Amino acid sequence: MSGRSEVAALPSSAALRAFLLDGVAPVGLTDILRAFGRPVRDKARLKAILHDMALSGALLDLPAGRLKTSIGLPETARVxxxxxxxxxxxCGIMADDPAAASVLLQTLAPGLPFPLPGDTVxxxxxxxCGNRRREARxxxxxARTCETLAFARALDPNGTPMDQLWACNPQISGTFSLAEPGQYALPEPGEVVLATLRLMPDGALAVDKPAPYGHAAQAGMPSxxxxxxxxxxxxxxxxxxxxxxRIADLAAxxxxxxxxxNRRDLRNLPLITLDDDTAQDFDDAIWAEPTEAGFHLIVAIADVSHxxxxxxxxxxxxxxxxTSLYLPDRVVPMLPPSLSANACSLLPGQDRLCLFADISxxxxxxxxxxxxxxxxxxxAARLTYRDAQDALDGNPLPPAHPIHALPPTLLGTLQAAGRALDNAATKRGVMRLEEDAWAITFHPDGQPAAFLPRERFATHDLVASFMIxxxxxxxxxxxNNRLPVLFRVHAAPSAAHPRPAARYSTVAGRHNGxxxxxxxxxxxxxxxxxxxxxHRAISAWCGGGRPTGSDVACAPLSGQDCSLASHLNFTERRATRSTQDCQNRLAAAFLTPLIGQNVNIHATTTTRQGLCVRLTKxxxxxxLPWSAFPDCARMNDDSLYGSIAARHTPHTQSGxxxxxxxxxxCPARGVSVLASPTHAC
Known part of the structure; x- marks a missing residue:
């Protein structure tokens, strides 16, 4: 009887998890048993429980180093x-690793659904083994994103439709056969179908139960x-x-x-918003005046946290x-339009609650x-970058333009203050990267009409300097006040990471960019x-208190709690990729009439597969695959993992x-198939 009661008294998984989350000091098996009043002979059983907890994911959120490595538990991670x-x-990345180490999933547990891009496992x-990339099971x-995927007819290297499909998601490489070719027909070129991927008995993935979705070239389909x-x-x-x-009614x-x-009245200041022509969510306004020492600036930000x-x-x-997502022909806002374009937007002539930075x-x-x-x-006015630049350059604006109601020296003062901030940025070594943004215009029928480099005005830099x-x-x-915010960190370039990306982190760090x-x-x-x-953290501090609660967004963010930072880093990358993929699909549709013609390209980088290029149009x-170049000295033979090909790759300078x-x-996937002019068939 005593043996059975001791077995029953061993701490449960829930009790162990609560105990481990409650502290930060490293503990071993003996420490845990002592805390629960258990004898040392229970070590093996306790280790078995912890082992199962590790493989179930129950230990993923523990503070780093909470469990001593001497316990010998399997190393697990969210990927x-x-x-x-x-x-x-x-392939994926460790979701909670600030360095976002890459992971290769060599094997899957039996019965596990095949992981797709966006899933978390x-x-x-x-x-x-010393490499940055880790292998895992x-x-x-x-977390599952969506099991239903979009597919279209794949193209071979010569641009000929194949009897296979490829996913419209460019993050899924390879082509796939139909799981039941006798029951389902291949879609016509250009047609998109929705289907799932089925794991076949031979281990291959196949497209299962395709259903028509639409044509890739129809208006709105790229986005x-x-x-x-x-x-x-x-x-x-x-x-x-x-x-x-309800919030829109409160704002009105x-x-x-x-x-x-508890708020300072800034309604007497002629604060102005400066944004793109098509912007509807105005979340910042600026004002400046000259002083003996330099300039006095006010940057007012919509108080969404209220x-x-x-x-x-x-x-x-x-x-x-x-984050909000801005596609060429569509905006997916983070907040409903009742807030993003109304109650929280700093519309001209409308009283709005704000947080403000008062800077000298x-x-x-x-x-x-x-x-x-x-x-x-x-x-006081909603100005576009172009209108503000025209005014600064002395170009006339229509008499009814709101800029004429502003103090005549305001824009000049803003410009001078912006230049001062920009000069200080140059002194501290800011990295200035060439922007490669494009604006896409559309015909009335929704088809892309033109791709034009996005204009960059000095007023863009003016606003950016105030925001920074x-x-x-x-x-x-x-x-300084230990407030729970997410810091934006940017590592210095290194040999391993020549172009590191900025990211969110719960730990303060330098922004080298x-x-x-x-x-x-x-x-x-x-x-x-x-x-x-x-805003939530700083608003609470302004009110004389500190954020409280159990949610990571309002409780102090610890260096170990990276879930929110990881999620926002993911959504930022998702927004970037979605925008680029949409532009690629629109470009493929726009370039379709030029099939068979020569196009200009800029070389960017070389890879094992070919020359990465950018279409100038x-x-x-x-x-541009290496197969498009002369096969001199077996340059296309990669049997030695690229050692031969590397020595015979054409020397093409970047740019x-x-x-x-x-x-x-292929507008469905956003692909343009290229060949060398002298070797195209």
Whole structure:
């Protein structure tokens, strides 16, 4: 009887997890048994329980180093699938690793659904061999994006339709046969079908039960496919829509009312918004005046946190999206239009609650001091970058333009202050990268009409300098007061990572791209969830308190709790890829009439598969395979893993202008098939 009671008294998985989450000091088996009053002879049974917990994912959220390595538990991690290789191997990154180490899923647990890009799996990592990439076995599917995928007829290297399909998601490589070719027919070229991938008895993946979806070239399909393939949420819950409407009514009731006691009244300042022509979500406004020492700046930001509390339906939907998504012909906002284009948007002539950065700088752009407070403001004018630039250049604007109602020296003062901040940025070694943004115009029928390099005005840099100053001040405020924000960090380039990407982190770090010791996102809470997190923390601090609660968005963010940072890093990458994929599909449709003709391309980089290029007519990427070049000295033989090919690859300088023949296009996948002019058939 005593033996049975001792077995029953051993701590449960839930009790063990609660105990381990409650501390940070490293513990071993003996420490845990002592804490629960158990004898040392229970070590083996306790280790078995912890082993099962590790493989179930129950230990994923423990603080780093909480369990001593001497216990010998399997190393597990959340892995977010990023792409599927040509051989069908799923690849991903460790979702909670700040360095986002890559993982190759060599094997899958029996019965596990095949992981797709965007899915999150629990992986058991093999011992590290010194390489940055880890090999692993997928044990459990933690989060599924969508099992239904879009497919189209694949093209061979010469642009000829094949008797196989490829996924419209370019992150899934390879081609697939139909699982039941006798029951389902291949779609016609250009037609898109929805289907699932089935694992066949021979281990190959095949397309199962394809259903018609539409033609890839029809209006709106490029953006629709981009949203579908990346599983981007496009609809708000009914609860969120209702909350948004109530907030719109509350914002309307603010008009012409006295300023709340806890807010500074900024409605007497001629704050202005500067945005693109098509923008509807105005979340920042600026103003400046000259001083003896330099300039006095005010950057007012829409106070979204006042209307979107943690845990609300609006918060749930916004957190899931992570960021607004701007496609060439469509916007998927983070917040419903009742907020993003109305109640929270700094529309001209409308009273709006705000947070503001009050900054004083020298003539050289050095910050003398700055504070952040809560206020109420009213935008004096909504200006576009182009109109503001025309005014600064002395070009006449229509008499009815709102710019004429502004103080005549305001734009000049803003320009001078922006130049001062820009000069300071140059002194601290900011990295200035050439932007390669393109604007796409459309015919009335929704088809792409032209691809044009996006114009960059000095007023773009003016606004950017003000936003960087406000974001840096918010980061410094949060760091000095230990506020729970997500910092924006950017590692210095290295031999292993020559172009590291900026990312969100719970741990403060340097932003080397901007040359700043601390940085966060604070100035765009309408379109970025990380900014909303910062607003909540700083608003609570402005009110004399600290955020409270169990949610990571309002409780202090620890260095070990990376789930929110990981999610927002993912949604940021998802938005970038969705936009690029949409542009690639539009470019393929736009270039279709040029099939068989020569096109100009710029060389970018070389890979084992071929020369990566950028089409000069659309600015979109493509690949000129090595098979398109003369096969001198067996340059296309990769049997020695590229050692021969590398020695005989044509020496093409990055940026070199070349010509190629456009053999075919596939708008469904966003592919343009190219060949060398002298070797095209």
């Amino acid at each position: 977010r699938i990023t792409h599927i290789r040509m051989d069908g191997t799923p 629990l992986a058991r990592l093999r011992p590290s 997928a044990e459990r599917l933690l 629709q496919l981009s949203l579908l393939t990346h599983d981007v949420p496009t609809c708000f819950s009914s609860a969120a829509e209702q909350e948004g409407q 009731a603010l008009q012409n009312q006295p300023a709340p006691d 209307y979107v509390p943690t845990g609300s339906a609006l918060d749930t939907d916004a957190r899931l999206r992570g 700088i020298t003539h050289d752009g050095e910050i003398l001091h700055g504070t952040i407070g809560q206020g109420i403001m009213q935008s 100053a406000a974001n840096a001040l918010a980061a410094e405020t949060a760091y 901007l040359g700043l010791p601390l940085y966060t996102h604070f100035t765009s809470p309408i379109r970025r969830y990380a900014d909303l997190v910062a 659309t600015g979109t990427p493509s690949l 070199a202008l070349l010509k190629a023949v456009l053999l075919a296009t």
